[in-house]
Amino acid sequence: MLSYGSSGPDAPQTSARPRLDLLVLPGDGIGPEVVREGVLLLRELEPSLPAELHIREGAIGGAAVDEVGDPLPADTLSAALSAGAVFLGAVGGPRWENLPAERRPEQGLLRLRKEMRVFANLRPLRLPPELSFLSPLRLEILGEGGLDVLIVRELVGGIYFGEPRGIFVEGGERVAVDTLRYREEEIARVVDVAFRIARTQGKPLASVDKANVLASSRLWREVVEAKRAEYPDVPVRHVLVDAFAMDLVRRPTAYGVVVTENLFGDILSDLGGALVGSLGLLPSASLSEGGPHLYEPVHGSAPDIAGQGIANPAGMLLTVAMFLRHTLAAEDAASAVEAAVFATIARGRVTPDLAEACRRAHASGRCPAPEVLSTAEFGAAVREEVLRRVMRERG
Numbered sequence: 035m036l037s038y039g040s041s042g043p044d045a046p047q048t049s050a051r052p053r054l055d056l057l058v059l060p061g062d063g064i065g066p067e068v069v070r071e072g073v074l075l076l077r078e079l080e081p082s083l084p085a086e087l088h089i090r091e092g093a094i095g096g097a098a099v100d101e102v103g104d105p106l107p108a109d110t111l112s113a114a115l116s117a118g119a120v121f122l123g124a125v126g127g128p129r130w131e132n133l134p135a136e137r138r139p140e141q142g143l144l145r146l147r148k149e150m151r152v153f154a155n156l157r158p159l160r161l162p163p164e165l166s167f168l169s170p171l172r173l174e175i176l177g178e179g180g181l182d183v184l185i186v187r188e189l190v191g192g193i194y195f196g197e198p199r200g201i202f203v204e205g206g207e208r209v210a211v212d213t214l215r216y217r218e219e220e221i222a223r224v225v226d227v228a229f230r231i232a233r234t235q236g237k238p239l240a241s242v243d244k245a246n247v248l249a250s251s252r253l254w255r256e257v258v259e260a261k262r263a264e265y266p267d268v269p270v271r272h273v274l275v276d277a278f279a280m281d282l283v284r285r286p287t288a289y290g291v292v293v294t295e296n297l298f299g300d301i302l303s304d305l306g307g308a309l310v311g312s313l314g315l316l317p318s319a320s321l322s323e324g325g326p327h328l329y330e331p332v333h334g335s336a337p338d339i340a341g342q343g344i345a346n347p348a349g350m351l352l353t354v355a356m357f358l359r360h361t362l363a364a365e366d367a368a369s370a371v372e373a374a375v376f377a378t379i380a381r382g383r384v385t386p387d388l389a390e391a392c393r394r395a396h397a398s399g400r401c402p403a404p405e406v407l408s409t410a411e412f413g414a415a416v417r418e419e420v421l422r423r424v425m426r427e428r429g
């Protein structure tokens with residue numbers, strides 16, 4: 035394990051602040067590129083945070099397969115389980131696509147989520163009004179408030195984990211099996227998280243399923259109905275997933291908090307990436323109950339742009355904001371990071387994935403002339419902006 039940063043894990047405590055151990059897992063492709071910007075931002079903010087951060091790095095995914103032949107090495111898992119929080123970049127890539135299923139990078143991530151019991155994956159689809167030019171949706175559809183929908187995705191159950199699974203030979207031909215299985219309690223705990231957030235934010239809850247076909251969805255609906263009695267103040271409706279995909283594009287303002295099972299949440303959040311203009315803008319926080327939370331951007335390892343220094347680190351930086359909010363309860367710092375990311379983009383300072391939308395908007399006076407930045411330049415611009423905001427707040 036590498037450790038880096040000013041203090042190092044074994045340095046004596048020099049302040050009264052509690053110590054928080056962070057495990058950083060860069061992974062593959064653009065993972066390390068965006069994680070670097072996240073760590074630099076954390077370092078910049080560290081002196082003003084309520085905890086002293088001790089950052090260690092570990093191996094996961096294809097990088098770990100190359101190093102030790104296992105996408106989730108035992109020392110990475112034990113470091114994750116004993117950390118205060120874990121950051122992950124992304125895993126996977128064409129290099130490892132032909133490995134046996136259990137050694138594929140993605141299995142390392144799935145096992146990590148399962149072992150950490152991070153069952154509630156919060157995926158905000160947020161585009162403030164001043165950035166509405168990034169969305170392919172027309173202004174009148176997006177609404178005056180921009181886009182603001184929270185997907186709460188069940189993360190450690192469902193078809194990604196159910197047994198039996200695999201490719202078997204039956205009657206001389208190959209048969210593939212995946213099992214979609216949910217226990218009542220697995221549904222209830224994530225639905226409860228979604229209800230609580232909807233209540234706190236004063237928003238309606240949509241539960242997305244496929245109850246007209248799937249038994250797991252019928253149980254899901256029953257559990258939501260039972261939970262509803264505990265939250266009589268939260269308006270709830272059930273929406274079939276196919277209709278929801280259409281409706282999210284047609285009238286996103288109809289939705290506030292959306293709760294759904296693992297596979298549907300995975301697919302729908304990438305659709306959300308298109309609605310905000312780039313998958314590279316979406317953060318996520320995977321919450322456990324009592325254990326460390328896992329923080330990861332929504333996107334994957336993006337092999338098509340990896341190694342070029344052009345990945346958008348905004349999703350990772352907004353993920354840092356989610357860490358500040360959910361692990362450190364440092365709401366002011368979280369809001370400052372979010373505001374800094376959005377303000378940087380609103381000035382036309384963007385990575386290449388947003389450049390075309392910015393150019394088009396510039397032609398109609400909705401965005402300054404774009405200044406196309408590298409991953410590192412965008413990260414630095416956001417850090418400067420965060421510091422400016424923090425200084426301004428301190429007077």
Ligand SMILES: NC(=O)C1=CN([C@@H]2O[C@H](COP(=O)(O)OP(=O)(O)OC[C@H]3O[C@@H](n4cnc5c(N)ncnc54)[C@H](O)[C@@H]3O)[C@@H](O)[C@H]2O)C=CC1
Binds near residue numbers: 125331334336345
């Ligand atoms: N959480 C994770 O580690 C995830 C890993 N993956 C893995 O990643 C690999 C690539 O999968 P894809 O289907 O290509 O999905 P992907 O999310 O890596 O990329 C999809 C598209 O979005 C673009 N994109 C993604 N993140 C971006 C960023 N930060 N800035 C600019 N553009 C960005 C990519 O260039 C690509 O065109 C696969 O091995 C897949 O299994 C996929 C999704 C999540």
Ligand SMILES: CC(C)CC(=O)C(=O)O
Binds near residue numbers: 140141143144332334
């Ligand atoms: C690569 C998979 C394990 C997961 C995924 O696509 C996601 O969590 O968004």
Ligand SMILES: [Mg+2]
Binds near residue numbers: 300304332
């Ligand atoms: Mg995905």
